[in-house]
Amino acid sequence: MGAFFGAFFLLLATGVPIAxxxxxxxxxxxxxxxxxxIVLAFPQRMMAGVDQFILLTIPLFLLxxxxxxxxxxxxxxxxxxxxxVGHRKGGMSSVTVLSSGFFAGxxxxxxxxxxALGSILIPAMRKxxxxxxxxxxxxxxxxxxxxxxxxxxxxxxxxVLSGTSIGQLFIAGVGxxxxxxxxxLIYAGWRARRDGFPVTPKMRWAERRQATIRTxxxxxxPLIIVVGIKAGVFTPTEAxxxxxxxxxxxxxxxxxxxxxxxxxxxxxxxLVSSSILFIxxxxxxxxxxxxxxxxxxxxxxxxxxxxxxxxxxLIMLNLALLVLGMFLEPISILILTMPIxxxxxxxxxxxxxxxxMMVVLNVVIGMATPPVGILLFIVCAASGQPLxxxxxxxxxxxxxxxxxxxxxxAVPAVSLFLPHAMLPMR
Amino acid sequence: xxINMRLAHAANEIHPGHIxxxxxxxxxxxxxxxxxxxxxxxxRQLGEDRQNLESAIAGTNELCGCSGVLFPLVTGRNALDAxxxxxxxxxxxxxxxxxxxxxxxxxxxDLEPAGLVGLQTTDIGQRHFLxxxxxxxxxPDFAGLKTRILPVPLHKAIWEGVxxxxxxxxxxxVYGALETKVIDAVEINVSSMLGENxxxxxxxxxxxxxxxxxxxxxxxxxFFDGLPTEIQQAIKQAGRDSIAPTLEYTKxxxxxxxxxxxxxxxxxxxxxxxxxxxxxxxxxxxxxxxTSPLIKDFVGQARALI
Amino acid sequence: MDVNEERAAWxxxxxxxxxxxxxxxxxxxxxxxxxxxxxxxxxxxxxxASFIWAEEICRYLLIWQTFLFIGMAYHRGELVAVDVVxxxxxxxxxxxLKAIVTIPILVFLCLMxxxxxxxxTRFGGQIVPAVDFIAMSxxxxxxxxxxxxxxxxxxxxxxxxxxxxIAAIVIEARDLRAGRADSGLDRIPGA
Ligand code: NA
Ligand code: NA
Numbered sequence: 001m002g003a004f005f006g007a008f009f010l011l012l013a014t015g016v017p018i019a020x021x022x023x024x025x026x027x028x029x030x031x032x033x034x035x036x037x038i039v040l041a042f043p044q045r046m047m048a049g050v051d052q053f054i055l056l057t058i059p060l061f062l063l064x065x066x067x068x069x070x071x072x073x074x075x076x077x078x079x080x081x082x083x084x085v086g087h088r089k090g091g092m093s094s095v096t097v098l099s100s101g102f103f104a105g106x107x108x109x110x111x112x113x114x115x116a117l118g119s120i121l122i123p124a125m126r127k128x129x130x131x132x133x134x135x136x137x138x139x140x141x142x143x144x145x146x147x148x149x150x151x152x153x154x155x156x157x158x159x160v161l162s163g164t165s166i167g168q169l170f171i172a173g174v175g176x177x178x179x180x181x182x183x184x185l186i187y188a189g190w191r192a193r194r195d196g197f198p199v200t201p202k203m204r205w206a207e208r209r210q211a212t213i214r215t216x217x218x219x220x221x222p223l224i225i226v227v228g229i230k231a232g233v234f235t236p237t238e239a240x241x242x243x244x245x246x247x248x249x250x251x252x253x254x255x256x257x258x259x260x261x262x263x264x265x266x267x268x269x270x271l272v273s274s275s276i277l278f279i280x281x282x283x284x285x286x287x288x289x290x291x292x293x294x295x296x297x298x299x300x301x302x303x304x305x306x307x308x309x310x311x312x313x314l315i316m317l318n319l320a321l322l323v324l325g326m327f328l329e330p331i332s333i334l335i336l337t338m339p340i341x342x343x344x345x346x347x348x349x350x351x352x353x354x355x356x357m358m359v360v361l362n363v364v365i366g367m368a369t370p371p372v373g374i375l376l377f378i379v380c381a382a383s384g385q386p387l388x389x390x391x392x393x394x395x396x397x398x399x400x401x402x403x404x405x406x407x408x409x410a411v412p413a414v415s416l417f418l419p420h421a422m423l424p425m426r
Numbered sequence: 427x428x429i430n431m432r433l434a435h436a437a438n439e440i441h442p443g444h445i446x447x448x449x450x451x452x453x454x455x456x457x458x459x460x461x462x463x464x465x466x467x468x469x470r471q472l473g474e475d476r477q478n479l480e481s482a483i484a485g486t487n488e489l490c491g492c493s494g495v496l497f498p499l500v501t502g503r504n505a506l507d508a509x510x511x512x513x514x515x516x517x518x519x520x521x522x523x524x525x526x527x528x529x530x531x532x533x534x535x536d537l538e539p540a541g542l543v544g545l546q547t548t549d550i551g552q553r554h555f556l557x558x559x560x561x562x563x564x565x566p567d568f569a570g571l572k573t574r575i576l577p578v579p580l581h582k583a584i585w586e587g588v589x590x591x592x593x594x595x596x597x598x599x600v601y602g603a604l605e606t607k608v609i610d611a612v613e614i615n616v617s618s619m620l621g622e623n624x625x626x627x628x629x630x631x632x633x634x635x636x637x638x639x640x641x642x643x644x645x646x647x648x649f650f651d652g653l654p655t656e657i658q659q660a661i662k663q664a665g666r667d668s669i670a671p672t673l674e675y676t677k678x679x680x681x682x683x684x685x686x687x688x689x690x691x692x693x694x695x696x697x698x699x700x701x702x703x704x705x706x707x708x709x710x711x712x713x714x715x716x717t718s719p720l721i722k723d724f725v726g727q728a729r730a731l732i
Numbered sequence: 733m734d735v736n737e738e739r740a741a742w743x744x745x746x747x748x749x750x751x752x753x754x755x756x757x758x759x760x761x762x763x764x765x766x767x768x769x770x771x772x773x774x775x776x777x778x779x780x781a782s783f784i785w786a787e788e789i790c791r792y793l794l795i796w797q798t799f800l801f802i803g804m805a806y807h808r809g810e811l812v813a814v815d816v817v818x819x820x821x822x823x824x825x826x827x828x829l830k831a832i833v834t835i836p837i838l839v840f841l842c843l844m845x846x847x848x849x850x851x852x853t854r855f856g857g858q859i860v861p862a863v864d865f866i867a868m869s870x871x872x873x874x875x876x877x878x879x880x881x882x883x884x885x886x887x888x889x890x891x892x893x894x895x896x897x898i899a900a901i902v903i904e905a906r907d908l909r910a911g912r913a914d915s916g917l918d919r920i921p922g923a
């Protein structure tokens with residue numbers, strides 16, 4: 001394992017894409033351990049890693065996000081959020097958090113959210129005189145709500161890998177999602193007051209009503225998805241395709257969508273999805289190498305030799321996931337750690353849905369932590385701000401996310417209240 | 427030094443597919459104590475059936491345990507389909523007789539051109555019919571039921587013949603699809619119903635026993651040919667020796683599992699007109715026999731060995 | 733993301749055709765996935781029917797999407813990387829570092845291309861059942877499409893990515909010599 005991590009970090013530090021750092025690290029590790037012949041099996045593992053029906057949610061949700069962006073849905077959400085909170089303390093920064101929350105309800109992916117909202121909201125906040133690095137950090141960290149508020153690619157993948165009900169995971173995400181939104185709103189308000197950020201003029205009621213009506217079609221998507229899955233119209237995987245169809249319908253109804261824009265979105269979604277799935281393929285190689293050498297068993301027994309106290313195991317597990325989250329993206333972490341995670345939960349004995357919620361929140365927080373944080377990269381590119389400044393501004397925001405993580409881990413009702421209220425049978 | 431070998435399979439630890447590999451290992455160690463060191467990777471640790479089978483063919487893993495239905499797909503040699511011809515194999519004892527007979531061995535030997543030495547064929551559970559939306563008690567009840575099957579030609583032919591609307595769906599999504607009624611039904615064995623908790627979402631279980639779910643352990647041929655003769659013989663013998671104890675386990679699990687399912691609130695039905703169901707799919711046996719002399723031979727032997 | 737920008741970044745001729753074809757395949761494969769999945773939902777829920785091949789075909793499309801377009805995704809800077817250390821270096825040093833770390837990557841990709849091709853050939857005897865199911869319903873008999881055409885995607889993708897990486901270094905070196913020193917900056921991840 002040492003050879004792998006040595007090679008991986010060295011490659012990562014020299015600017016090698018994370019996917020290739022994983023693959024090359026796996027190869028070097030095998031040659032060093034005298035199992036070089038197994039490299040022959042890599043192409044098969046790469047393919048097997050992406051040969052899974054659920055992974056179709058990745059290009060599909062990316063596409064849905066892009067279509068909403070070019071189809072005018074994103075703009076309308078921002079206008080709607082402005083009508084609701086733009087005049088309150090926090091101004092555009094509160095609008096950002098609220099827009100993220102709404103966008104999360106129609107998008108399954110944090111990256112889609114950060115790229116869609118970053119290009120609109122960062123300039124808007126800047127115009128109000130907020131420091132650009134803070135604006136970027138707020139968009140980046142708020143995007144964490146994307147995979148927490150349903151629908152969510154990360155939850156679908158967690159559900160399938162672990163055998164947890166995806167419908168229940170989706171509903172369980174609502175509570176923590178609202179907590180995230182509340183926490184970020186409070187911070188944005190406090191920060192605005194401290195630094196004297198201006199507010200936007202209050203809209204008249206007629207304007208507010210109009211903004212609501214114009215945005216309503218976009219806002220019912222999460223309802224369609226949850227109800228559609230529960231009523232057996234489609235599977236969670238197919239829900240991603242339904243989201244695309246819905247984005248198309250709404251986009252054409254808003255008259256913002258053109259065939260040309262649809263085509264460009266199809267191409268762009270494929271290319272972005274390719275880069276994500278390539279990481280998945282490479283993570284599968286590493287998972288394969290580790291399994292062959294029975295690393296999960298070794299790690300599990302090492303942890304358990306430190307302590308078998310459930311609380312201690314729980315804390316160690318969260319710390320380990322947060323550290324992994326600094327360097328890897330959510331799907332790779334889930335692929336690599338799932339065998340160990342399930343073993344640990346036998347000791348922690350948490351409800352599987354709450355446990356899933358905790359793990360998912362944990363790994364998506366990693367998307368906004370340096371050095372490898374795709375959300376930070378996206379907002380840096382969108383704002384032209386250096387990574388170090390944006391990372392600094394995101395520290396207190398990440399702190400809020402960690403607080404929510406703590407609540408999710410410590411208070412079962414945060415995740416389980418809604419699923420139990422809605423699905424009492426299990 | 428002991429010869430290191432890895433065996434990968436996809437079944438969980440209480441599943442007969444895992445027991446088959448454990449029994450094989452036990453039998454091998456009894457025959458040549460200390461000569462081999464077989465590590466079993468259960469539970470999809472190294473991949474799904476298809477990957478495990480391909481790895482054994484390629485030699486990156488020495489052995490695999492894998493659903494019999496995958497062998498025709500991956501190796502292009504279709505003889506192993508014979509086990510799943512509808513209603514041909516009657517029960518576990520019948521399976522045991524045919525799997526240990528010459529023809530059972532011939533089907534395994536047929537894999538050699540594909541680079542595999544077949545060692546053991548067992549049954550991990552006779553398949554029945556689980557429906558989430560209605561009680562299925564007679565043949566007309568099957569009509570139009572959205573039934574999850576493995577998308578292979580033989581199964582498609584059988585389930586269309588019975589009158590259902592077969593649907594291809596990843597195995598991992600069956601639970602959710604039954605729960606939300608995206609599909610009505612699934613053809614399944616008792617151990618998988620218990621192992622995947624399908625009883626929570628499907629309460630009507632009809633005992634059709636349409637075919638067994640056969641499971642094959644095979645070893646890479648190049649690796650096998652390089653072993654000392656004595657070890658080769660022991661490996662082959664261990665394959666034969668482990669058939670009976672595995673089937674014993676499957677049979678016991680199947681029978682006790684039914685009681686367990688009843689206790690969990692599953693209604694278990696016999697099909698009133700099983701003969702009617704058989705008649706609907708009977709032509710498939712002739713159709714498949716005409717594609718391979720081995721299958722034809724197998725059908726004749728199976729009927730003789732009842 | 734803009735079409736014209738994409739065109740300007742690429743030479744015309746053979747490479748121009750490559751970009752055109754890749755973009756066409758990217759769009760069309762995505763369109764196919766969306767259409768098949770929506771059709772499947774409609775067929776099953778409304779007509780109580782099902783395309784037994786749908787799941788398998790979508791998976792194979794996804795596999796091809798992953799590997800065929802990875803080279804282009806790399807070119808567009810979609811592959812997440814941490815550029816902090818390289819950006820601290822002077823342009824020449826940065827290029828040298830990049831060339832050095834590219835060596836093990838090229839070794840890896842060559843291995844994947846060669847072994848991937850071997851793997852595809854070795855299992856080429858398998859046919860794709862989904863294609864036969866489709867052919868059966870259209871022309872009444874199977875066509876026996878080899879699974880080689882799915883499995884070879886890994887080899888193809890690895891080779892293309894290797895070519896893209898070599899091209900990136902060559903272009904950067906040429907730009908450096910021509911005095912356009914900051915060409916490395918346009919590879920900001922997620923851009
Ligand atoms: Na979401
Ligand atoms: Na991170």
